[in-house]
Amino acid sequence: MTPERAQLEDVLRSLGDVRYADVRYTATHAQDVKVRNGEVDHLASTVDRAVGVRVLVGNGWGFAATSDVSEETIRRTARRALEVAAASNLASTQIITLSDVEPHVARWESHYEIDPWSVPIEKKLEHLMNATEPMRGDPRIHQVSGDISCYRQEKVFASTIGSFIEQTTTQMGGGIEAVAIDEGEFQRRTYPNPFGGDFQAEGWEFIERLDLPKKALEIRDEALQLLAASKAPAGRFDLIVGSAQLALQVHESCGHPTELDRAMGLEISLAGGSFLQPQMLGHFRYGSDLVNIVADATIPGSIGSFAFDDDGVPAQRFHLVRDGTFVDYLTGRDTAPFLGRVSNGTVRAETAARIPIIRMTNINLEPGTTPLADLIADTKRGIFVETNKSWSIDDLRLNFQFGCEVAWEIENGRLTRLLKNPLYTGNTPDFWRSCDAVGDRASWQIWGLPNCGKGDPMQTMRVAHGAPAARFRNVEMG
């Protein structure tokens, strides 16, 4: 069913004399398994096929897509893309420049040891039951659940500059949760992360390595303890943010504002703009000297990795923030020239049925040198927060508020009381400038987030963030 190279190149030729065009095909396979309270809650498979044709005529982009991948329909879709491009020219006067890229003919596959689809459903269910059933029993535990998901996307890309690229990524995710309710109090603990757990570009070996059953009783006990815990205090505290929560902080307060399309106003209609404007490049103090944030689409095994983006540009590693200074954006071929630069290869679409736009890859806070134990030991009075519960940030990515599942009070260098419902808030550059210690490689972990939303129609992208624990001084809580 996958279109042949000759067929796709024939479609491109049928477009006639255009400035640029590409055609993509995706087949996206998913299997989701969820158990809840000893029952199979959800067991579903999805196969989504799509072809998208993107064409630049004059200074107007046109895009058309179809789920019918027959030869006749693909040709009709190409003609529709031309019609749409012609319409764009009616309401656009800007000059579109594409940065240069070499033609590439390549094939790439992410690596896995055990094919997710080779593992029988009954084994997946057994694994989840083994992880969730031990959490039941206490009447205050209202719900226990577990998720395993399998994802594979096969993608073929052909463009008028002569590129023909085939890529396949295979990914797995898994996690468990316990919900405790008592007299109107509602508390949830998850492992290793909420919303389906953690996700990596690996096979079943990743699920085995997560070892969900081993963590089950720990999160059950914490959910129960949270019912009776004191509420995290309001006021200003030194805050240690754990790796999983800091990964989301990086996502919201660095990943999104460094998307050049946001900075150029191109995403204002839905997601908003960015406080990071091009005139700040190279000198704006985004964070303290300890803050180094890198975009790296080349990390093996991470769901934000690939070989080529959907412009056909090779995957790259580069700093967004170097020693605290804002130095680069995530860019694509039609946005990088706005800065006088070439694309750094971050344009992707959820499937071939969507327009490729700038998306995060693996956006990582680089590890520092301080062991987590020393971070805590060196804090006289503070709060340690971990695992995201809620997130909100304004349209320029400045004012944020995060809620976490759990917190611990720190007194005289020791973790003491468990605290519930911690909220912290701040202003992005002030927050990152208050970072006075960054955890070492041992506390650094890469977290897969398969649900980053952007675009219209909404595109859900699979991205990832590496982060250690880190400490921030004088942060507002509550």
Added chain:
Amino acid sequence: MNDERFALDVIARALDAAHANEADAAYVAVDQNISRFANSQLHQNMSEESASLTLRVIVNNAMGVATTTSFDADEIARTAELAREAARHSQPVPGFRGLYRDNEPLPEIDSFDDATASIAPAQKATALRAMFDRGREHHIEFAGAHATGAVSVAAGNTHGVRRFARTTFNDATVIAIGAHGSGYATQRALRASQLDLAALGDEATLKATLCTDRSEDLAPGAYDVILEPPALAEVFDWMNMIAFTGQSFEDGSSFFVGNLGKQLLGTNVTIADDSLDAGFLPFPFDMEGLPKRRVALIENGVLRTPVLDKTWADRLGMQPTANAWSLGSSEHGAAFHLSMSGGDATREEMIRSTKHGIWVTRFNYVNGLLEPKTALMTGTTRDGTFLIRDGEVVARLPNLRWTQSMVEALANVESLSRERRTVGTWYNMFGGTRAPVAKIRGWTITGKQERGSSS
């Protein structure tokens, strides 16, 4: 892929391939064009024709679901096998009494507009260019999106239920950006004739140019707020997820649990799922084939029912509300046609009656997961936040952060406007939210957008 015969043929072939005593199927085909613009340039323009089939197979009251976008015999057979395999490994749903069988007649509603379905991309581009030109006269640049399209839906099951309907949508969002502020206007309609793009541009421009010479600050605290329909709609999107779904009711996280029949909110608060209202976005059935009806979720402040698909209604011993929007979804019901009743006030009367308060155009990035039992949410204001003093709009305010329990807020609604507006939602092609302007007492402001010290 949009015609009735093709859609029902796919349904029939899928049900045949299921080889099960019970199965149901849903087919959704979309033909849409979305024109996105920014800096008064049409920068993204896309058309899409796509279709998908979801098949749910029941084996001994246990369910398995599979979805595909290909409809040849081999692919449908493979999809059926995946669904059967899932069902074999699943477990019986407690209380499940089988798929829908009653096959009642559907409500007679007109859900399709030929003029909307046939709007060409060039037609939209021309209208956008006119709006851009008008904005330049006022030193305004526009950003936003104009989406039009048609959706065809077929549903059927092994008990002989067969449904088909088509609907159209015409949805525009306009942000006007001036030198000193921005404004916003949005509307979703079923018909081309119901949406005036130029008028939305003017409405957004008015907000962008209001009080541009007067800006003030505001300390955190509790304030009276006047919320425009898009702000309420964003809150209701989250209420839909954390409070209205069958899943949130069953798992105990919804504030409806233990409170059905109780007067928890203000007597002037009535919220329904209403897809029969011809003035809204009518649609006749859900994906399980049940005829749609008006379902009061909150009636004069009394909590009535969550929305439930048939599976979860059976499980909970409650009545299904015809809110299955995807077969086998984990939400087990979602309100895609949320309609809040209006009152007898006007926006102007609300402003005149406010001594010290805030007029809010819209919210940004609301999150409702803080404390679901009280529907505690946070978010910021955006694209037009104004200070009201002594009954007059006197200054622009920065974007403000708020953190507020919606249970508390909806108990403190002072007045509602007669006029209501329909607003689209990103996750929902069939419906949207219809809301009035609301004046609410004691809304908690906790911070504001500020750039921090520059360097």
